[in-house]
Amino acid sequence: MVCYEVDPLRMNTDSPSVATPEFRRAPHPILPAYFSDEPGRIERVRQLFDSAASDYDRINRLMSFGSGAFYRGDALRRFGISPGDRVLDVGSGTGVIAKLAQALVGNEGLVVALDPSAGMLAQARSSGVRCIVPGRGERLPFADATFDRLTMGYALRHVADLDTAFAEYRRVLRPGGRVLLLEITRPRSDTGMRALRWYMHKLVPRFARSGDAAELMRYYWETIEHCVPPETILASLSAAGFATVRREVRLSIFSEYSASVTAA
Numbered sequence: 001m002v003c004y005e006v007d008p009l010r011m012n013t014d015s016p017s018v019a020t021p022e023f024r025r026a027p028h029p030i031l032p033a034y035f036s037d038e039p040g041r042i043e044r045v046r047q048l049f050d051s052a053a054s055d056y057d058r059i060n061r062l063m064s065f066g067s068g069a070f071y072r073g074d075a076l077r078r079f080g081i082s083p084g085d086r087v088l089d090v091g092s093g094t095g096v097i098a099k100l101a102q103a104l105v106g107n108e109g110l111v112v113a114l115d116p117s118a119g120m121l122a123q124a125r126s127s128g129v130r131c132i133v134p135g136r137g138e139r140l141p142f143a144d145a146t147f148d149r150l151t152m153g154y155a156l157r158h159v160a161d162l163d164t165a166f167a168e169y170r171r172v173l174r175p176g177g178r179v180l181l182l183e184i185t186r187p188r189s190d191t192g193m194r195a196l197r198w199y200m201h202k203l204v205p206r207f208a209r210s211g212d213a214a215e216l217m218r219y220y221w222e223t224i225e226h227c228v229p230p231e232t233i234l235a236s237l238s239a240a241g242f243a244t245v246r247r248e249v250r251l252s253i254f255s256e257y258s259a260s261v262t263a264a
């Protein structure tokens with residue numbers, strides 16, 4: 001584990017493996033334009049994020065009209081991250097959420113940023129995230145009941161299996177702990193869908209400085225368009241044993257899924 005300033009976490013080596021394909025609750029189906037099987041998906045996603053990492057924050061700022069960090073910070077405050085909390089940010093990427101969380105937990109707390117992309121984690125480290133760990137949501141290298149809060153921003157579509165990932169999230173949260181998942185969800189109306197498809201699939205890729213970053217943004221949209229409905233995500237959280245499972249929606253497309261681990 002790469003965690004330079006604070007290293008109180010014991011490694012877990014007994015995480016469950018991902019279920020076989022016929023039993024998986026995948027966030028989206030195989031997307032043949034990008035990959036033809038699960039190993040191909042993992043490799044393609046890693047390669048896309050690695051090579052677009054240095055451009056990711058800039059594109060994100062443009063795409064969200066500069067509001068992305070503000071919105072994430074507001075969501076974390078409403079979620080109730082407090083001084084002294086131990087927070088795991090899964091799919092941390094360049095660490096936008098992890099950095100905001102570091103400010104909220106203060107010196108007594110701990111924020112661990114976890115991501116499979118070395119390129120994204122390198123950006124996170126240079127932007128000031130103190131504790132970074134390579135890894136995937138489906139197999140967390142931490143002992144049971146390690147964290148008070150777990151966050152995941154716009155990375156849910158990249159896990160292999162929702163059930164496996166959520167079982168892991170529940171395992172590493174202590175009793176009374178809570179999870180917050182931020183995601184973009186397809187608009188329900190045809191007009192909203194057409195507008196968002198044009199914006200995300202046609203316009204946003206033009207903000208990119210490289211072909212790979214443009215490809216990543218087109219892929220971003222494809223995974224939103226083909227993502228399972230919110231009901232499936234809520235059902236998977238419940239199946240993992242979470243309580244108070246709920247979804248709040250902002251501006252029709254920003255979903256905030258939250259759930260808690262019942263105190264013993």
Ligand SMILES: C[S@@+](CC[C@H](N)C(=O)[O-])C[C@H]1O[C@@H](n2cnc3c(N)ncnc32)[C@H](O)[C@@H]1O
Pocket residue numbers: 045046049090091092093094095096097114115116117120135136137138152153154155158159160
């Ligand atoms: C769109 S970025 C989100 C970054 C950041 N959380 C944010 O709010 O901007 C998605 C991240 O998910 C990561 N990722 C891909 N597969 C993953 C997995 N199986 N588990 C956790 N993260 C994954 C990618 O490497 C990428 O950094």
